[in-house]
Amino acid sequence: MLPVIALVGRPNVGKSTLFNRLTRTRDALVADQPGLTRDRKYGVGKLGGRPYLVVDTGGISGDREGVDMLMEKQVQLAIGEADLVFFMLDARDGVTGGDEIIAEGLRRTGKPIVAVVNKTESLDYDSISGDFHALGLGDPVPIAAAHGRGVRSLIDDALETFPEPGDDGDAPHDAGVQIAVVGRPNVGKSTLVNRLLGEERVVAFDQPGTTRDSIHIPFEANGRHYTLIDTAGVRRRARISETIEKFSVIKTLQSMEQANVVLFVLDAQQGIADQDAGLAGHIVDSGRALVVVINKWDGLSGDERERIKSEMQRRLPFLDFAEWRFISALHGSGVGHLLEAVDAAYAAATCDLKTPELTRILEDAVSEHQPPLVHGRRIKLRYAHQGGKNPPIVVIHGNQTAEVPATYQRYLMNRFRSVFKLRGTPLRIEFKSGDNPYAGRKNKLTDRQQKKRGRMMKFVRRKK
Ligand SMILES: Nc1nc2c(ncn2[C@@H]2O[C@H](COP(=O)(O)OP(=O)(O)OP(=O)(O)O)[C@@H](O)[C@H]2O)c(=O)[nH]1
Ligand SMILES: [Mg+2]
Known part of the structure; x- marks a missing residue:
């Protein structure tokens, strides 16, 4: 399970x-697409060696009402689900009365707290550190978030005590395809899960788990193994109907991280809500294979179905890489074939892409449609290899790759997609630059260096 870090503090502390x-590292892997909204409150990141989940709790005013704010449901929930709290302070303000009140409230939660002192870039931190020490929250960590200073070691040190990824989460090999069923409350997740398990003969069921642990439910269907990962909606069979789904973005994100394939459940009779759009953004960022499940398809006229279908596709165009299935979890129609779509998505997500073939497709694409000139030089794309699975990652080597326009990236992506017939999984493209891809490290430029050089060249030319 990903460690969860909650960011707490007065307004404006950073x-x-x-x-x-x-x-940011995660976002950068997925190009912005029309209609895609990103949740700026919950995010998965990986700055150092291991991934984590961050929650921005928003400002706690820290005046008298501030204590109540701490107790406010949203913030409290986030802190309750967190493994660790980063209590952020402003080096320029010193410790304020509000900070003391928040510190008191945080101490009462019993959660591990790291005091993080921000905006230290132009200050002599040593001379003010005593003030922050006096909060009694251990050694405060000075950073400058806006400049990225201290952030890497903050996160590395904070995560040190958590088990290495893979220590706990790795399912046994025969657990098969890991499926996360996600969706906002009441779209029918539990009913669907019940259907899947009920119809497909439950092998093992109802493993104990605390609220923090996710519940993994292995089952078998058509001779294949699967594991459903609970997102709070899954309950003991007898009690499913009584359960009021507790919705947690954090648990949803964690279950997606553990999954190979996401079943994203939408409610045909309610249409797309903001929460659906937010979840869709998270799904895209996660890179997981996907089957979009439009539930409650029963009781709709043909006209209504057409209207709802096109409306949903219009609102979620960036999910068109996935299979869309229209079902009734309640009546069972369409449920029987869902696992075929899961299998197909999983197969696409884990396929092998051979270097010679990738490179040939790249060459064909480039010769049909050249990348543009940048700073008077043509972008060169030389060869490609596979950099990962689930999602498949295609790493393209060349020159000035940091300048490849988003439209051209999409062109290449669509080409790889269509040649390999990748349906149900996103595909990521990463670029690596180097004047000679086979030369030693010294000659290789990172995309950032490349950009910088581009800017310098422009400047030099202008001066001439
Ligand atoms: N000098 C300096 N300014 C910073 C630093 N980090 C953030 N800021 C600035 O501080 C201001 C507030 O930053 P935010 O990140 O919006 O603060 P916040 O805590 O999210 O604020 P609320 O959401 O309103 O509670 C912005 O103008 C930032 O640019 C830093 O390390 N140094
Ligand atoms: Mg903020």
């Missing part, structure tokens, strides 16, 4: 700035 720092 929580959102730190949040962006901690999650």
Whole structure:
């Protein structure tokens, strides 16, 4: 399970700035697409060696009402689900009365707290550190979130005590395809899960788990193994109907991280809500294989179905890489074939892409449609290899790759997709630059260095 870190503090201390720092690496892997909204409150990140989940709790005013704010449901929930709290302070303000009140409230939660002192870039931190020490929250950690200073070691040190990824979460090999059923409350997740398990003969069931642990339910269907990962909606069979689904974005994200394939459940009779759009953004960021499940398809006229279908596709165009299935979890129609779509998505997500074939497709694509000139030089794309699975990652080597326009990236992505017939999984493209891809490290430029050089060249030319 991903460790969960909650960012807490007065307004304006830099929580959102730190949040962006901690999650940006992930975002950068997925190009912005029309209609895709990103949740700037919950995010998965990986700055150092291991991934984590961050929650920006928003500002706690820290005046008298501030204590109540701490107790406010949203913030309290996030802190309750967190493994660790980063209590952010502003080096320029010193410790304020509000900070003391928040510190008191945080201490009462019993959660591990790291005091993080932000905006230290132009200050002599040593001379003010005593003030922050006096909060009694151990050694405060100085950072400058806006400049990225201290952020890496903050996260590395904070995560040190958590088990290495793979220590706990790795399911036994025969657990098969890991499936996360996600969706906002009341779309019918529990009914669907019940159907899947009920119809497909439950092998093992109802393993104990605390609220923090996710519940893994292995089952077998058509001779294949699967494991459903609970997202709070799954309950003991006898009690399913009584359960009021508790919805937690954190648990949803964690279950997606553990999954190979996501079943994203939508409610045909309610249409797309903001919460659906937010979840869709998370799904895209996660890179998981996907089957979109439109539930409650029963009791709709043909006209209504057409209207709802096109409306949903219009709102979620960036999920068109996935199979869309229209079902009634209640009556069972369409449920029987869902696992075929899961299998197909999983197969696509884990397929082998051979270097010669990838490179040939790249060459064909480039010769049909050249990448543009940048700073008077043509972008060169030389060869490609597979950099990962679930999602498949295609790493393209060339020159000036940091300048490849988003439209051209999409062109390449669509080409790889269609040649390999990748349905049900996103595909990621990463670029690596180097004047000579076979030369030693010294000659290789990172995308950032490349950009910088591009800017310098422009400047030099302008001066001439
Ligand atoms: N000098 C300096 N400014 C910073 C630093 N980190 C953040 N800021 C600035 O502080 C201001 C507030 O940052 P935010 O990240 O929006 O603060 P926040 O805690 O999310 O604020 P609320 O969401 O309103 O509670 C912005 O103008 C940031 O640019 C830093 O390390 N140094
Ligand atoms: Mg903020």
